[in-house]
Amino acid sequence: MSHIVRAAIIGATGYGGAEVIRLLQAHPLVKITSVISTSNAGAPLADHFPHLQEVVVDILDELDVDLIASKADVVFLATPAGVSAELSPKLLAAGLKVIDISGDLRLKSSSDYEKWYKKKPASEEILAKSIYALSEVFGDEVKGSDLIANPGCYPTATLLGLIPAVKAGWIDPSTIIIDAKSGVSGAGRGVSLGVHYAEVNENLNVYKVNKHQHIPEIEQALSRVAGKPVVTTFTTHLVPMTRGIMSTMYATVNGEHTAADFIELYRQFYEGRKFVRIRQEGKFPSTKEVSGSNYCDIGFSVDERTGRVTIVSVIDNVVKGAAGQAIQNLNLMYGWEETTGLLFAPVYP
Numbered sequence: 213m214s215h216i217v218r219a220a221i222i223g224a225t226g227y228g229g230a231e232v233i234r235l236l237q238a239h240p241l242v243k244i245t246s247v248i249s250t251s252n253a254g255a256p257l258a259d260h261f262p263h264l265q266e267v268v269v270d271i272l273d274e275l276d277v278d279l280i281a282s283k284a285d286v287v288f289l290a291t292p293a294g295v296s297a298e299l300s301p302k303l304l305a306a307g308l309k310v311i312d313i314s315g316d317l318r319l320k321s322s323s324d325y326e327k328w329y330k331k332k333p334a335s336e337e338i339l340a341k342s343i344y345a346l347s348e349v350f351g352d353e354v355k356g357s358d359l360i361a362n363p364g365c366y367p368t369a370t371l372l373g374l375i376p377a378v379k380a381g382w383i384d385p386s387t388i389i390i391d392a393k394s395g396v397s398g399a400g401r402g403v404s405l406g407v408h409y410a411e412v413n414e415n416l417n418v419y420k421v422n423k424h425q426h427i428p429e430i431e432q433a434l435s436r437v438a439g440k441p442v443v444t445t446f447t448t449h450l451v452p453m454t455r456g457i458m459s460t461m462y463a464t465v466n467g468e469h470t471a472a473d474f475i476e477l478y479r480q481f482y483e484g485r486k487f488v489r490i491r492q493e494g495k496f497p498s499t500k501e502v503s504g505s506n507y508c509d510i511g512f513s514v515d516e517r518t519g520r521v522t523i524v525s526v527i528d529n530v531v532k533g534a535a536g537q538a539i540q541n542l543n544l545m546y547g548w549e550e551t552t553g554l555l556f557a558p559v560y561p
């Protein structure tokens with residue numbers, strides 16, 4: 213029988229942190245022992261998130277590494293870029309396991325991190341130690357590790373949709389184009405003009421064209437799987453909805469593979485992995501069909517006229533794209549069944 217693992221959440225007053233709390237409170241093998249805020253320590257968490265009143269330990273702790281180490285075994289960082297690069301080494305030195313939901317530890321090249329995030333990178337030692345934990349693909353490396361770089365939201369949807377085909381050599385990686393769309397919660401709880409209701413409602417915005425920080429993350433993973441450098445075109449759009457990511461991907465098919473062939477390839481690749489669901493031929497997923505859940509749903513079409521495949525992949529950005537996958541990785545880290553505490557159906561409608 214497993215012992216109960218004690219968890220602390222840094223960034224508990226943000227969307228990612230709140231979702232870690234919501235999901236962990238139902239996890240049978242974890243107890244939340246500390247919720248942490250840098251700007252509101254001593255205040256009740258319910259002041260920020262009334263929906264969490266009486267759900268967990270309510271008073272926000274300050275960010276003090278020794279205090280965290282005295283209360284917890286594992287720490288989730290749901291913090292802005294730049295925080296984990298500096299904080300992770302201290303947390304590890306205090307004997308804690310670290311699961312970082314930010315982008316700080318995902319890129320193995322510190323110069324890429326500096327270029328795309330415009331922040332000071334983590335040390336080479338920390339970058340070498342962190343495991344890029346796209347659970348269904350690199351999950352074998354997670355067990356027993358103590359430093360997890362949780363994948364980004366867009367990369368999760370995109371990579372789960374592309375990797376089986378790239379690995380099998382069924383698509384030409386140099387032809388991949390990714391058209392991605394996100395709900396507004398992906399931008400976090402902080403208010404800015406770009407997420408203002410009047411700017412987003414009944415509007416469709418393209419943003420960070422050829423400048424998005426997830427481009428090097430997607431290319432890093434695709435290059436690893438392809439065994440050669442891969443560059444891609446990846447474009448993001450903001451959609452007037454709260455949760456959800458849809459990544460629509462196009463690539464030239466190598467050889468003669470039908471949509472039915474792709475479906476079979478992906479079903480085999482993800483066999484036994486409950487959180488990736490492959491649609492039947494002619495069926496495509498919508499974001500609402502995974503909302504509030506840890507599922508990633510994928511559909512296919514092959515156009516015989518162009519020789520291209522269209523792959524559509526959807527996730528909930530805050531669950532599979534952040535907190536849910538982080539808990540899936542916690543499960544893998546401790547050698548538990550990866551679905552523990554996560555097998556709930558999407559919220560529909």
Ligand SMILES: NC(=O)C1=CN([C@@H]2O[C@H](COP(=O)(O)OP(=O)(O)OC[C@H]3O[C@@H](n4cnc5c(N)ncnc54)[C@H](OP(=O)(O)O)[C@@H]3O)[C@@H](O)[C@H]2O)C=CC1
Pocket residue numbers: 222223224225226227228229248249250251252275289290291292293295313314315363364365397398399400401402529530533534
């Ligand atoms: N939202 C999403 O869908 C996804 C987000 N992510 C990533 O997860 C991270 C968190 O995102 P999200 O929750 O949306 O962001 P939010 O802006 O909603 O929350 C971030 C939280 O970080 C805390 N914080 C700010 N500065 C510091 C600091 N210097 N040290 C410690 N904590 C700090 C703040 O709380 P306080 O001031 O109380 O300390 C704040 O509530 C980001 O790196 C984001 O890019 C990744 C995947 C998906």
Ligand SMILES: CC(=O)N[C@@H](CCC(=O)OP(=O)(O)O)C(=O)O
Pocket residue numbers: 313314315363364365394395396397398399425426448450
């Ligand atoms: C809608 C929206 O603004 N989404 C954010 C997602 C940010 C994110 O998740 O950042 P990291 O994965 O790099 O931590 C964006 O596109 O930048």
